Amino acid sequence: MTDASPASAPASERLRQLAEAHGVTTRHWDFHGNPASPSRQTLVAVLAALGVAAATDEEIEASLREAETAPWRQVLPATVVARAGAQTPVVVHLPDGAPLRVQVRLEDGGVRELSQADDWTPAREVDGVMTGQATVLVPADLPLGWHELVAEIGQSWAGPARTATAALAVTPDRLELPAALGGRGWGAMAQLYSTRSRGSWGVGDLDDLTEMLSFLGDEGADFLLINPLHAAEPTVPMTPSPYLPVTRRFVNPIYIRPENILEVSRLSGPRRSLVQWAAEEVHPANLSAAPIDRDAAWKAKSEALEVIFAAGRSRARQRDFERFRAEQGQGLERFALWSALTEKYGPMRQWPEHLREADSAFVANEARTLTERIDFFAWLQWIVDEQLCRAQAQAKASGMALGVMEDLAVGVHPRGADVWTTPQAFASGMAVGAPPDMYNQLGQNWSQPPWSAVYLAEHAYQPLRDMARTVLRHAGALRVDHIIGLFRLWWIPEGMGADQGAYVRYDHEAMVGIVMLEAYRAGAVIIGEDLGTVEPWVRDYLASRGILGTAVLWFENQDDGWPKQPEAYRHLSLATVTTHDLPPTAGYLADEHVALRESLGLLTEPVDQVRAQARLERERMLARLREHGLLGEQPSEREIVEALHRYVARTPAALIAVALVDGVGDRRAQNQPGTDQEYPNWKQPLCDGSGDVVLVDDLPANARLASLLATVRQSLGR
Numbered sequence: 001m002t003d004a005s006p007a008s009a010p011a012s013e014r015l016r017q018l019a020e021a022h023g024v025t026t027r028h029w030d031f032h033g034n035p036a037s038p039s040r041q042t043l044v045a046v047l048a049a050l051g052v053a054a055a056t057d058e059e060i061e062a063s064l065r066e067a068e069t070a071p072w073r074q075v076l077p078a079t080v081v082a083r084a085g086a087q088t089p090v091v092v093h094l095p096d097g098a099p100l101r102v103q104v105r106l107e108d109g110g111v112r113e114l115s116q117a118d119d120w121t122p123a124r125e126v127d128g129v130m131t132g133q134a135t136v137l138v139p140a141d142l143p144l145g146w147h148e149l150v151a152e153i154g155q156s157w158a159g160p161a162r163t164a165t166a167a168l169a170v171t172p173d174r175l176e177l178p179a180a181l182g183g184r185g186w187g188a189m190a191q192l193y194s195t196r197s198r199g200s201w202g203v204g205d206l207d208d209l210t211e212m213l214s215f216l217g218d219e220g221a222d223f224l225l226i227n228p229l230h231a232a233e234p235t236v237p238m239t240p241s242p243y244l245p246v247t248r249r250f251v252n253p254i255y256i257r258p259e260n261i262l263e264v265s266r267l268s269g270p271r272r273s274l275v276q277w278a279a280e281e282v283h284p285a286n287l288s289a290a291p292i293d294r295d296a297a298w299k300a301k302s303e304a305l306e307v308i309f310a311a312g313r314s315r316a317r318q319r320d321f322e323r324f325r326a327e328q329g330q331g332l333e334r335f336a337l338w339s340a341l342t343e344k345y346g347p348m349r350q351w352p353e354h355l356r357e358a359d360s361a362f363v364a365n366e367a368r369t370l371t372e373r374i375d376f377f378a379w380l381q382w383i384v385d386e387q388l389c390r391a392q393a394q395a396k397a398s399g400m401a402l403g404v405m406e407d408l409a410v411g412v413h414p415r416g417a418d419v420w421t422t423p424q425a426f427a428s429g430m431a432v433g434a435p436p437d438m439y440n441q442l443g444q445n446w447s448q449p450p451w452s453a454v455y456l457a458e459h460a461y462q463p464l465r466d467m468a469r470t471v472l473r474h475a476g477a478l479r480v481d482h483i484i485g486l487f488r489l490w491w492i493p494e495g496m497g498a499d500q501g502a503y504v505r506y507d508h509e510a511m512v513g514i515v516m517l518e519a520y521r522a523g524a525v526i527i528g529e530d531l532g533t534v535e536p537w538v539r540d541y542l543a544s545r546g547i548l549g550t551a552v553l554w555f556e557n558q559d560d561g562w563p564k565q566p567e568a569y570r571h572l573s574l575a576t577v578t579t580h581d582l583p584p585t586a587g588y589l590a591d592e593h594v595a596l597r598e599s600l601g602l603l604t605e606p607v608d609q610v611r612a613q614a615r616l617e618r619e620r621m622l623a624r625l626r627e628h629g630l631l632g633e634q635p636s637e638r639e640i641v642e643a644l645h646r647y648v649a650r651t652p653a654a655l656i657a658v659a660l661v662d663g664v665g666d667r668r669a670q671n672q673p674g675t676d677q678e679y680p681n682w683k684q685p686l687c688d689g690s691g692d693v694v695l696v697d698d699l700p701a702n703a704r705l706a707s708l709l710a711t712v713r714q715s716l717g718r
Contacts, residue, residue, distance in 0.1 A: 011040040014060050019043045021067040022050050023453065023505040025488065031437040031533055038502035045493035046502050049427040050454070072126045072133075075164035076151050078458045080138065081510040083173045088138040089117060092151055096123040096132035099154030104138065104168060107145040114138065114149075142170045144517060146460070167460035171513030172520045175546035177654060178476075180222075180401035184653075186712055187223035187405065188216055190660040191580065191670055192255065193242070193292060194686045197696040199259075202285035202297035206387040207257035208696045209404070210394045215700055217398020219709050220718050223477055224395070225405040225657055227580070227682075229255055229388075231417070233347070234339040234377060236295035240682040241671075243409040243481065244448065246416030249467045250335050251388065253380040254297060258304040260390075261383055263311055271307050278304040289693050291683035305383075309376050324382045331421075331466055332378055334358065338417040340373035341366060348415040358421050385473065392474040402476030402525060408467075410482045410489075411448030418463075425455045425463055429494045432485070436499050437532055440674045441604040443498030450489050453506050461514050468518035476524055478515075479574070483528030483547075486511040487538055508538075512545060527574045527655070531555060543572045548655065551575040553648055554582065554617070561616075563624045566650035575653035577644045577662065580670045584659060585641050586689060587667035589618060596669060600678050637689075638665070638704060642711045649715035658712055663705035665689035 011019070016026040024046050030036045038046075044054050052067075053059040072093050082088035094100055102114040119135040138149075147168040155161045177183070195204040195212060213224055230245030231252045232238045238254070239245075245252070258264065258275055267275070278300045285293065313321065325332060341363075345351045354362040367374065388404075395403030411432050412418045419426055426449040433445040456464060472478055480486070487508040492501040519526050527548040530539055539549055551573045556564045569575060578585050583592045591614050598607045622640070625631040628650070630643040641662055649656055661670075665688045672679045686694045688704075699705060 009040050011038070011043050012057075012060075014057070014064065015040060015043055015054060018052065018054055018060055018064050018067065019047060019502075021064065022047060022052055024050075025503040025505065028503055029533070030435060036435075039500065042493060042496065042500055042502050045429065045496075046491050046504060049430045049491070049493075050452075050504075069126060072124065072131050075153065076149055076166035079167045079169070079456075079460050079510065080149060081169045081171060081507075081513050082138045082142070083513065084142070084144055084170055085140050085173050087140045089135050090114075090138060090149065091119075092134045092136060093126075093131055094134065094151075094153045096130040098132075100134055100136075101152040101154075102136045103150045103152075104142065105148040105150060106143065107147055108143070112139065112142065138168065138170075144170050144172060144520065146465075169461070169510075169514060169517060171517045172545075174544070175516055175519060175526060177525065177546075178401055178523070181654070182401075184655070184716060185222035185401055186649075186656040186658070186716055186718070187221045187225065187400075187402070188212075188660055188663070188709075189225040189576065189580075189657045190227075190686075191242075191682070191684075192226045192229070193294070193682070194670070194684055195660065195696050196286045196685060196693075198283075198286060199257075200283075200286050200696075201258070201279055201301050202282035203254060203292055203294060204696070205255045205257045206384070206391055207260055209255075210387075210391040211696050212699070213391055213395040213400065213403065214398050217395060217400045220399075220713050221709075222400050223402035223405045223655070223657075224400075225477075225479060225574075226407060228407045228409045228481075230409055230412075231335070232294075233342060235343055235346070236298060238294045238298055239413065240292075240294060242407075242682060244413050244446070245409055246338075246413050247335055247418045248409055248412055249331060249418070249470045250381055251384045253305070253384050254294060254301060256301065256305065256380070256384050256387060258301060258308060260387060261308050262317065263308050263313060267308070267311055271311055274307045275304040278307075286695065287693055289685060289687050289691055291680040292685055294683075305380065306376070309379055321379060321382050324385065325378055328381070328470075332381060333374065334421045335417050336374045336377035336381075337363070337367050337370070338420055339377040340370040343373060344370065348420060356420075358423075388474040392476070395476070400476070404475045405477040405479060405527070406471050406475040407479045408471055408481055410446060410485050411450065414447060414449050419449060422455075422463065425452055425459075426450065427452050427491065430491045431494065432489050433492050433498045433501060434482075434490055434532065435501065440602070442602065442674060443501075444674055445492050445498040450491055450504065451506075453504075457507065457510070461510065464511065464514055465518065468515050469522075472518055472522040472524050475522070477527060478519065478524055479527045479529060479550075480515070481529045483530055483542070484532075484534050484538060486515070508541070512542070512547070516545060516547070525655075531579075539570075543570070546572070549573045551651070551653060552579050552582075553577045553621075553644060554588070562620050566628075566647060567652065569651035569653050571652040571654055573653045574655040574657055575648045575651050576657045576659065577641075577648055578659050581673050583669040584661035584666045585644060586637055586662070586665055587669065589637065589640060590667070591615070591618075592667060593669070596672055596679070600672065600675055602672075602674050638707070642708055645708060645712050646715045649712055656712060656716065658708060660686065660705075663708045664694045664699075664702055665704055666694075 019026050027037050047054040052063050104112040114136040117135045121133040123130050123132040149166040149168045151164045192204045197208050228242040229251045230248045231250045282300045392403045432448045432450050436443045488503045488505045490501045491504045530549045594614050625643045630646050668684045671681045
């Protein structure tokens with residue numbers, strides 16, 4: 001056996017070939033435009049996570065041979081994704097000379113016969129059997145939806161007749177903007193947990209969302225983009241980041257407003273008092289500018305929810321609950337079981353070893369003993385679903401074209417419900433992140449395990465389908481964070497730095513198409529967060545499918561470093577002045593993004609140099625505003641903020657969004673990428689420029705917010 005070369009050595013040509021064969025990119029361009037390649041150590045680790053042995057020269061050669069032969073062992077691909085309106089070829093492998101018949105069994109019960117196209121690929125010996133290749137054509141006129149391919153192979157010299165099946169998804173070729181938008185629309189962006197009212201339980205909730213939607217709808221807005229509502233741990237401490245959930249399919253019940261549950265009206269006096277007392281424990285926090293304490297809020301709220309759940313439901317309400325559980329199926333039951341086990345044993349790292357396997361007999365036994373707790377956690381999802389439904393209904397009743405714009409996180413917690421339920425769906429020993437860029441010069445490690453592309457294809461993309469369908473249940477639009485993750489992800493092997501990863505490709509035609517299919521069925525718009533290092537062809541591809549991109553004013557620059565002219569912006573985009581990974585505009589104009597990164601040790605360049613760059617960026621932006629007649633010589637902070645929004649409104653972007661923090665003059669960043677405990681990420685309550693709390697109740701009377709909303713509305717001629 002040939003010994004492996006030193007781990008730090010560059011990858012060999014054969015190793016690079018093997019990596020590319022399995023979707024691992026061996027050459028990319030870094031943020032500065034220079035070519036970069038992952039090391040041998042990185043490629044070996046990534047391939048191992050994909051189930052490919054590559055530690056030695058002999059393993060590399062054997063794996064290369066296997067990569068060439070593996071497709072010939074499949075009669076049909078595991079999953080076929082086709083576009084409506086286009087004929088799609090599908091390769092079939094079968095014993096050479098055997099009769100073949102392929103049908104499509106449609107979602108509605110119909111059957112279609114498929115015709116064959118000429119395929120002169122020579123037969124080859126596979127595992128001792130001469131195997132041929134045929135190509136059948138999926139017709140262009142199949143209806144949208146999930147169907148089944150059925151290949152019937154007649155008896156031949158190689159064996160008896162047999163049947164093979166594969167999932168077939170027919171997806172929209174393109175999504176169109178809803179007619180209700182009238183070509184362009186505008187709305188707001190808010191971190192829901194931070195937007196509290198006097199009646200909140202220390203954290204913003206779905207009642208606050210409903211009130212904001214009603215207010216914004218009256219102001220003429222078309223949507224409200226909120227942070228991901230994905231579920232976190234069911235016990236304290238609760239992970240504050242909405243972008244590190246335990247599952248992306250279900251919702252964090254911390255957003256429930258207990259008093260709005262129908263059964264509260266039927267509680268006895270003593271029981272209702274328990275709910276009121278729990279609320280009184282956390283009501284004072286609504287007026288505090290201190291970081292939000294999710295743990296205190298959830299402790300009080302969960303006590304009240306236990307009381308309401310224990311009081312029971314009417315027969316009709318119980319039937320509604322049971323129908324919801326049946327509709328959500330095994331996914332909900334597994335999540336509720338995981339929640340019950342977490343409640344009993346603590347975080348997964350503390351669980352007994354015999355409970356680590358979700359399908360084990362030990363877990364099944366625990367499920368029988370935890371029936372009531374499983375019922376409780378399933379009930380929470382029913383309640384939060386009802387309140388989300390009410391919020392979206394209020395948005396539509398207020399005249400919003402889209403209403404709630406949900407946000408989809410990149411991945412999930414490595415010790416969360418999704419990973420426990422289907423660990424084989426994730427690449428072991430890997431974390432998702434981002435290579436170094438201008439704002440995060442050390443790179444980022446988001447500690448989230450990536451999906452296995454092989455598993456997704458072999459299981460008809462069920463995790464992606466279930467997730468997208470649930471998130472879109474009560475939303476008119478979906479922002480997909482880091483949408484490049486549907487094309488490729490930066491995998492970081494365990495124990496390595498964020499700058500030592502490699503890009504791993506996914507079948508973007510399948511991934512994007514399936515999300516589009518769910519959006520089409522929900523009547524929703526898809527917006528992709530395509531900031532950072534994204535190849536131009538990706539943006540062109542998304543635009544061709546009717547998926548909007550993202551344009552943040554500070555990132556939209558010409559090659560010479562000057563801000564783009566408004567007309568240079570993309571039409572199919574959601575354009576904003578800022579984003580949650582930057583300080584609000586008032587803080588950004590004061591260089592607080594530089595000061596914060598310096599204080600946290602995140603700069604790799606001299607601070608004076610970074611400050612000079614920020615000053616130049618600001619001066620160029622102000623000059624651009626004056627060039628367009630949007631700003632005087634001695635403007636106030638508020639005038640600059642409004643001028644920046646007028647500038648964005650002059651772009652052809654289909655959607656324009658105003659950050660709520662900009663409307664009230666907040667200055668603190670919600671999140672500083674590249675940090676964990678060093679900064680109170682995702683904990684800042686909505687405040688004004690003086691640091692005083694701004695409540696949802698007071699938004700309609702907030703003069704600064706009213707002025708900014710009027711500025712955008714008038715700039716768009718609304």
